[in-house]
Amino acid sequence: MTAALDDPPAAGVTVGADSLAGGSSGPAALEPMIAAALRAMAAGAHRRGGPLPTGDPATVAAGVAAALDGSPLPEHGVGAIEAVTALTGELTAGTADPADPRCAGHLHCPPLAVAVAAEVVAAALNPSLDSWDQGPSATALEPWVIRALAGLVGYGPEAAGVLTSGGTESNLMGLLLARDAAVEKTSGRSAAVHGLGPAGTRLRIFCSEVAHFSVRRNAALLGLGEESVVAVAVDGAYRMDPAALDDHLAAAVRDGLIPAAVVATAGTTDFGSIDPLPEVTALARRYGAWSHVDAAYGGGALFSDRLAGLLDGLDRADSVALDLHKLGWQPVAAGVFLAGAAGALRPLARRVAYLNPADDEAAGYPSLLGHSLRTTRRVDALKIAVTLRALGRRGVGRLVDACHDLARHAADRISADGRLELAAPPVLSTVVFRYRADPAHTDTVNGDLRRRLLRDGAAVIGRTEIDGAVWLKLTLLNPHATTADVDALLDAVRAAGDGTRAEAVA
Numbered sequence: 001m002t003a004a005l006d007d008p009p010a011a012g013v014t015v016g017a018d019s020l021a022g023g024s025s026g027p028a029a030l031e032p033m034i035a036a037a038l039r040a041m042a043a044g045a046h047r048r049g050g051p052l053p054t055g056d057p058a059t060v061a062a063g064v065a066a067a068l069d070g071s072p073l074p075e076h077g078v079g080a081i082e083a084v085t086a087l088t089g090e091l092t093a094g095t096a097d098p099a100d101p102r103c104a105g106h107l108h109c110p111p112l113a114v115a116v117a118a119e120v121v122a123a124a125l126n127p128s129l130d131s132w133d134q135g136p137s138a139t140a141l142e143p144w145v146i147r148a149l150a151g152l153v154g155y156g157p158e159a160a161g162v163l164t165s166g167g168t169e170s171n172l173m174g175l176l177l178a179r180d181a182a183v184e185k186t187s188g189r190s191a192a193v194h195g196l197g198p199a200g201t202r203l204r205i206f207c208s209e210v211a212h213f214s215v216r217r218n219a220a221l222l223g224l225g226e227e228s229v230v231a232v233a234v235d236g237a238y239r240m241d242p243a244a245l246d247d248h249l250a251a252a253v254r255d256g257l258i259p260a261a262v263v264a265t266a267g268t269t270d271f272g273s274i275d276p277l278p279e280v281t282a283l284a285r286r287y288g289a290w291s292h293v294d295a296a297y298g299g300g301a302l303f304s305d306r307l308a309g310l311l312d313g314l315d316r317a318d319s320v321a322l323d324l325h326k327l328g329w330q331p332v333a334a335g336v337f338l339a340g341a342a343g344a345l346r347p348l349a350r351r352v353a354y355l356n357p358a359d360d361e362a363a364g365y366p367s368l369l370g371h372s373l374r375t376t377r378r379v380d381a382l383k384i385a386v387t388l389r390a391l392g393r394r395g396v397g398r399l400v401d402a403c404h405d406l407a408r409h410a411a412d413r414i415s416a417d418g419r420l421e422l423a424a425p426p427v428l429s430t431v432v433f434r435y436r437a438d439p440a441h442t443d444t445v446n447g448d449l450r451r452r453l454l455r456d457g458a459a460v461i462g463r464t465e466i467d468g469a470v471w472l473k474l475t476l477l478n479p480h481a482t483t484a485d486v487d488a489l490l491d492a493v494r495a496a497g498d499g500t501r502a503e504a505v506a
């Protein structure tokens with residue numbers, strides 16, 4: 001950054017609040033604004049001084065209200081530098097910073113600086129992927145990223161895909177294609193054109209009982225209803241039991257129902273557990289169902305020589321969801337949807353006169369409109385391509401391995417601590433555990449200790465439930481955290497637990 005906040009703007013450049021980010025004067029207009037934003041970010045982080053702001057939600061909300069000075073829409077603007085400084089400073093001061101090793105609550109990764117630099121450019125250029133003429137180079141770039149990721153999955157050159165807003169949307173796309181294929185097979189009619197018809201109430205989706213909640217929500221969005229989702233039992237390591245799946249599929253067919261989709265999870269959100277992909281995809285095929293693998297979390301293991309074998313069989317799935325804003329260190333959003341078969345995305349194709357007319361296409365102008373559920377769409381491919389080029393597969397794999405190592409260290413520490421209890425050995429980078437208290441108080445102590453850490457601005461740790469009981473979770477996605485950081489985090493959990501237990505018993 002060469003220009004400082006107080007430097008005069010370059011000659012001929014107007015750095016007004018209404019300056020544009022693009023055009024020949026865009027970089028010069030951006031430079032002082034970005035300098036101001038970075039300076040406010042540094043000040044805000046200093047003010048926060050930890051993984052999250054101290055205090056309760058009302059404290060944070062009051063800070064935001066103060067930075068807005070009563071309104072996000074004043075009658076007269078305050079100017080670019082003042083608005084950028086006040087609001088980015090306050091957002092930074094009040095944020096939960098995933099780059100702090102004590103922030104380990106969710107699949108909420110610290111983005112790589114190189115990805116964020118590319119993201120600034122994506123926002124400034126603002127290409128859109130719904131027509132070639134809104135993003136010529138972006139339209140050329142995304143298919144490269146899709147091919148590279150499809151190759152990582154093990155798909156052939158005929159695979160297709162698209163970048164999405166995340167696992168939720170990617171799962172929706174997989175279930176949409178599954179639903180439409182099942183309706184077409186049953187009635188010979190297109191669900192897109194005619195609706196679900198009588199087959200609609202007979203379609204069933206199978207996933208494990210610890211699959212992501214978006215499977216159910218998407219079933220509802222697709223007109224199948226949440227009750228169309230059959231929850232299959234898991235084994236002691238939270239992996240779908242293929243024998244139970246077989247039983248459910250057979251029972252459904254016996255009852256005249258139609259198995260439309262089997263969703264396997266590669267990396268469950270809580271446990272990182274990976275369903276037996278070869279068995280599950282084979283069962284899907286035997287019953288004529290579409291197989292979709294939700295690898296939103298575990299897909300990152302594909303970058304790692306050590307862990308990629310856990311996903312053997314992924315290439316046999318009809319479609320796959322990946323999320324590079326989890327084990328991929330991208331700023332949100334960096335979802336990926338992939339389908340293995342040639343023409344798999346055809347049901348999404350649309351001809352729109354103002355976006356992808358047939359004569360343009362015949363003249364060699366490609367369009368990605370028909371790959372996506374969205375119309376206007378960001379070039380998320382830029383940050384991903386820049387990151388993959390900068391680090392290479394091995395570089396990303398090392399980050400995955402570092403998080404896996406941290407999870408194993410945390411599990412060892414928890415197992416060695418009589419006050420803590422480990423739920424299951426970690427598979428990827430999450431560790432589920434709890435603080436031991438007398439049975440009458442275990443749930444409240446664990447729930448309270450987590451909020452105590454939040455209120456003190458000390459740590460963000462996760463919470464989940466197993467059979468109705470409260471458990472805690474470390475989601476270790478910071479590859480630069482050290483084992484000493486993990487030790488300090490667990491010490492903080494113990495101390496908060498000791499304090500909370502003393503109060504609960506008193």
Ligand SMILES: *Cc1c(COP(=O)(O)O)cnc(C)c1O
Pocket residue numbers: 107165166167168169212214265267268269294295296297323335
């Ligand atoms: C995070 C997650 C999702 C949802 O992904 P979003 O990017 O948040 O939409 C789906 N499935 C699994 C297993 C996940 O961990």
